[in-house]
Amino acid sequence: MKNLMLLALAMGSMLAFAGPIEDEIVARIHKIGDVCLVGEACASGQLAADAGAQSDAQSPEAIYNRSCNTCHEMGIAGAPKLGDIDQWAPRLDKGMDVLYASGINGLAPGMPARGMCFDCSDDDIRAVVDYMTASVQ
Numbered sequence: 657m658k659n660l661m662l663l664a665l666a667m668g669s670m671l672a673f674a675g676p677i678e679d680e681i682v683a684r685i686h687k688i689g690d691v692c693l694v695g696e697a698c699a700s701g702q703l704a705a706d707a708g709a710q711s712d713a714q715s716p717e718a719i720y721n722r723s724c725n726t727c728h729e730m731g732i733a734g735a736p737k738l739g740d741i742d743q744w745a746p747r748l749d750k751g752m753d754v755l756y757a758s759g760i761n762g763l764a765p766g767m768p769a770r771g772m773c774f775d776c777s778d779d780d781i782r783a784v785v786d787y788m789t790a791s792v793q
């Protein structure tokens with residue numbers, strides 16, 4: 657009997673909370689379901705959040721880890737390894753412009769154009785090449 661009373665009490669308090677929780681859920685769903693046109697005040701928060709995510713995803717380190725790391729971490733197919741001064745020295749001698757061009761256009765036979773980062777701009781690739789060469793300077 658005592659257990660039943662406790663159960664009833666517990667259910668009672670759950671019911672008491674149902675109101676505010678439901679309101680909160682409705683408010684959350686409403687936020688997601690809202691139609692927000694670009695340029696409207698309600699859209700700016702989301703756009704700012706997207707822009708933040710974008711720049712993180714396109715940071716030189718993030719691009720390196722996503723696209724270049726596959727070959728350049730282990731030295732696959734003769735790719736100069738990140739941080740390996742001996743392997744990078746003859747490449748650094750070519751000058752940064754040549755290295756940028758190799759990053760953007762690829763270098764036969766092993767280095768694919770843009771290191772297979774298809775959403776990378778030329779500037780993104782230059783920044784990653786800077787990141788890679790900084791590891792040996």
Ligand code: HEC
Nearest residue numbers: 723724727733734735747755758759766767770771773784
């Ligand atoms: C599929 C493997 C692979 C991926 C992915 C890859 N590379 Fe390479 N990379 C190579 C190989 C192999 C070489 C050496 C090419 C050679 O000298 O024949 C190389 C060489 C380079 C060089 C030196 C070029 C030169 O002129 O000496 C740079 C710079 C470079 N990669 C940048 C990048 C960047 C930046 C990324 C990612 C956006 C990337 N690579 C992704 C395989 C790869």
